[in-house]
Amino acid sequence: MPSFHILPGRAFEKDGTEWLYFSGTSYLGIPHNPDFRTFLIEGIEQYGSNFGGSRLSNSSFYIFEEAEAYLAKWAGAPAALTISSGTLAGQLCAKVLSQQGLIHYAPGSHPALDIQGEIPDISFAAWSARMVEKSYREKAPLILATNSVDPLRMEDYDFRFIKALNPNAVITLLIDDSHFLGIGGKNGSGIYQLLGEAHKLRLVVVASMGKALGIPGGVVLSDKTFIRQLKQTPLFGGASPVIPAYLYAFFKGQAVYEAARKKLLERITLFNSFVSTTECFKFRKGFPVYYSPRNYLYDYLVKHHIFISSFSYPSPETTPITRIILNALHTEADIRRLIEVLKKYQHLR
Numbered sequence: 001m002p003s004f005h006i007l008p009g010r011a012f013e014k015d016g017t018e019w020l021y022f023s024g025t026s027y028l029g030i031p032h033n034p035d036f037r038t039f040l041i042e043g044i045e046q047y048g049s050n051f052g053g054s055r056l057s058n059s060s061f062y063i064f065e066e067a068e069a070y071l072a073k074w075a076g077a078p079a080a081l082t083i084s085s086g087t088l089a090g091q092l093c094a095k096v097l098s099q100q101g102l103i104h105y106a107p108g109s110h111p112a113l114d115i116q117g118e119i120p121d122i123s124f125a126a127w128s129a130r131m132v133e134k135s136y137r138e139k140a141p142l143i144l145a146t147n148s149v150d151p152l153r154m155e156d157y158d159f160r161f162i163k164a165l166n167p168n169a170v171i172t173l174l175i176d177d178s179h180f181l182g183i184g185g186k187n188g189s190g191i192y193q194l195l196g197e198a199h200k201l202r203l204v205v206v207a208s209m210g211k212a213l214g215i216p217g218g219v220v221l222s223d224k225t226f227i228r229q230l231k232q233t234p235l236f237g238g239a240s241p242v243i244p245a246y247l248y249a250f251f252k253g254q255a256v257y258e259a260a261r262k263k264l265l266e267r268i269t270l271f272n273s274f275v276s277t278t279e280c281f282k283f284r285k286g287f288p289v290y291y292s293p294r295n296y297l298y299d300y301l302v303k304h305h306i307f308i309s310s311f312s313y314p315s316p317e318t319t320p321i322t323r324i325i326l327n328a329l330h331t332e333a334d335i336r337r338l339i340e341v342l343k344k345y346q347h348l349r
Contacts, residue, residue, distance in 0.1 A: 009329035012307070020334055022324045023309040025151075027183050027288050028260035029329035030214025039252045043245030051244050056237040067247040068219075076186075076193025077205070077221035081230055082242045086178050086208025087112040089218030092235050093204050096226075097143050097172055104131060106146035108155070110176045112206070113145045124150075128161035135166035142171045148191040148205075151179040152313065152321050154282040154291045159195060172202040181219075182212025184286065188261050192221050202226065209242070213257070215250050217242030264288060264328040267335055271326060274339045278346060281324070288326040295322045297345065304341045 009032035011021050030036050047061060055064065064082060072080035083089045090112030097103060098114075105113065106127050107120050120127055124146075131144055149157060165171055173195075181190035192205045204222045209215035220230060230236055268288055275281045280297070281290040298310035298320075310322040324338070 009327060010331065010334055017305060019305045019307050020337060021307050022326065022330075022338065023307060024325060024327070025179065025211040026214065027212040027325075027327050028214065028257060028264060029327045030212075030256070030260065032329055033214075033256055033260065035256045036214065036249055036253050039249035039256070040245055042252070043248030047244035047248060049243070049245065051241055053241075054237050054239075055231075055241050061244050063244045063247050063251070064241060067251050070251055071219055072221065074187070075181075075189045075205070075221050077203075077223075079222060079224040079227040081220045081227050081236075082209075082247065083218045083220065083236065084240050084242060085216070086176075086206065086210065086218035088235075088239060089206040089208075089220050090114065090176055092230060092233065093174060093206050093220060094145065095235070096229060096233065097174060097204070100172070101141035101143050103143045103145050103174070104134070106144070106157075108147055108150050108152070109145055110147055110178070112178070112208075113174065113176055124155060124157050128158070132161055132164045132166075135169045135171060138169075142169055143174060144171065145174040146176070148175050148177040148180045149184070149284065149287065151289055152291065152323070154284055154287075154289060156284075159191075162195065162201065165201070167200060171200075172204060174204045174206070176207065177205050177221075178208040178211055179289075181207040181209070182257070183261060183264065183288070188212070188257060190221075209250070213250065215242065215246045217246065260328040264326065267326050267328070267330050267332075270332065270335045271339065274342065278342075280342075280346070290324040290326075292322050292324070295320050298322055300345050301341065306338060306341060 009026065009029045011018050047063065068080040068082055072078065083092065091114040094103060094114035105115055105119055107122055107124055109115055109119055135142055175191060177190045182188045185191060185194050190207065195203060204226060206220050207218065209217045209219055268286060275283060275290055280294060281292050283290045295310060298308055301308055308324050310320050312318045312320050
């Protein structure tokens with residue numbers, strides 16, 4: 001696809017023609033939200049455009065601790081730590097945890113979790129059953145790593161298996177919550193508090209803040225002891241922090257996020273009224289991603305100037321993954337246009 005001129009988050013212009021855009025991971029449309037932009041400008045005026053130093057420096061901004069305290073309370077976690085990216089957050093936690101035992105990766109685990117070796121080619125249900133059995137058989141500490149949701153093929157991840165794990169085993173659950181944080185859970189707070197006390201597990205949740213939250217950075221949510229351990233690592237001390245102006249905008253912009261989540265849910269509800277009548281898509285209630293195994297759907301929608309996500313992942317040699325992705329900036333008319341075109345597609349197939 002040639003370069004194009006983005007219109008505010010929901011479309012782009014190419015050769016004088018407007019195309020509807022149903023792709024990307026900016027679920028709440030924050031990068032194009034004018035109210036959020038106002039807070040960001042305020043943050044830049046107060047903190048500058050970047051912080052050129054280490055979080056371990058003897059000079060810093062209080063906004064880091066202020067934002068982290070808010071993130072922890074919001075997510076229902078004992079403590080939080082912001083890091084320059086979700087990938088670095090995942091790799092930092094995985095490196096620290098790998099010193100304590102072997103990490104067992106669930107199918108579909110994101111590369112941010114510093115994957116070593118092969119990902120099991122089984123269902124999540126089969127993997128979780130295997131981990132339950134392993135928790136009773138092995139005496140070594142057990143470290144389980146997984147995504148909170150499957151943002152690609154929308155396979156179901158059922159975390160009730162946690163209740164069946166050996167309560168006497170030493171277990172850490174490392175979860176990448178990048179695609180759920182900001183839109184899922186109580187007030188968009190993600191998976192942490194949905195798992196409660198996780199039945200005596202050590203729970204470590206990492207996430208990119210760059211998707212629904214629109215913040216170029218990452219976060220770790222866990223107990224205070226583990227967060228202190230992360231702060232003592234050279235990787236944390238040597239990495240640049242999240243740009244303070246963005247943390248200021250996040251802290252000040254909670255009403256913006258709430259309004260965007262409400263708007264997104266309205267768009268999801270409208271589109272679900274259509275997709276629930278067809279077998280073309282797999283989707284999850286309240287989640288703005290719709291997977292289709294019919295990869296030729298992409299070419300059909302392109303003919304109608306509708307651009308959706310369809311690319312080979314995780315490598316160029318794999319079969320393309322085709323998805324329709326909604327965001328909070330789509331108008332009701334955008335969704336109805338998409339439904340209208342898809343209805344014609346159904347008649348063709």
